[in-house]
Amino acid sequence: MRWQQLFADLEAQLEAAAAADLETAVAEVTRAERAKISLADRLRATQGEIDVVVRGGEHLSGHIADVSSEWVLLTVRDHQVLIPFTAVVTAQGIAQSAQLESSLSLRRLGLGSALRALSRDRVTVRWVADGFATLGRIDVVGVDYVELRVGDELRPSSVLAATFAALRYVRSV
Numbered sequence: 001m002r003w004q005q006l007f008a009d010l011e012a013q014l015e016a017a018a019a020a021d022l023e024t025a026v027a028e029v030t031r032a033e034r035a036k037i038s039l040a041d042r043l044r045a046t047q048g049e050i051d052v053v054v055r056g057g058e059h060l061s062g063h064i065a066d067v068s069s070e071w072v073l074l075t076v077r078d079h080q081v082l083i084p085f086t087a088v089v090t091a092q093g094i095a096q097s098a099q100l101e102s103s104l105s106l107r108r109l110g111l112g113s114a115l116r117a118l119s120r121d122r123v124t125v126r127w128v129a130d131g132f133a134t135l136g137r138i139d140v141v142g143v144d145y146v147e148l149r150v151g152d153e154l155r156p157s158s159v160l161a162a163t164f165a166a167l168r169y170v171r172s173v
Helices: 002-034 039-044 111-120
Strands: 049-054 059-067 071-076 079-084 088-092 124-129 132-141 145-150 158-163 167-172
Touching (some): 039 059, 039 088, 049 071, 059 079, 079 111, 111 167
Antiparallel strands (some): 049 088, 079 167, 124 132
16 A cells, blocks of 8 residues: 555655646746747737827827838827837737737838838928937938928928938828
8 A cells, every 4th residue: 555655655756746847948938939929919909099108208008000020100199200119118908919920021121211201202290309309301212311401481401411310200290
């Protein structure tokens, strides 16, 4: 009888150790998979309104219109707002799941590409960056900077160069 209890106890210990090992392995795999998910992947899966706080503390609430690997485009009331991920402080209301971008070319669509599209269409925008905000049209988009033509009918226009790094967001007017 004692031998049977001893073997039953050893078997129970082995089963408990195997279960603990499996739980640890599952947790490791889960952490490793989550480490591969970007904010863009989570935003692509998001339905409904989200709240974004950008550098400087400004809150923007809207629905996601598009997502790239470098930026999110929100519809905020009747405006479109392009927010680079480098300016996002927090995002609330995003999905728990993720949706990977299936197109490699869309995944690589950077901030410069989005700004060049605005330049090509000669759209008047409100450029909000660290330290200033201005209305104007995007004239030139470089590798890491943009030139804005600012001014109106009352003032002669001037060109203002600003870095991508300073950008908080660009809003359609």
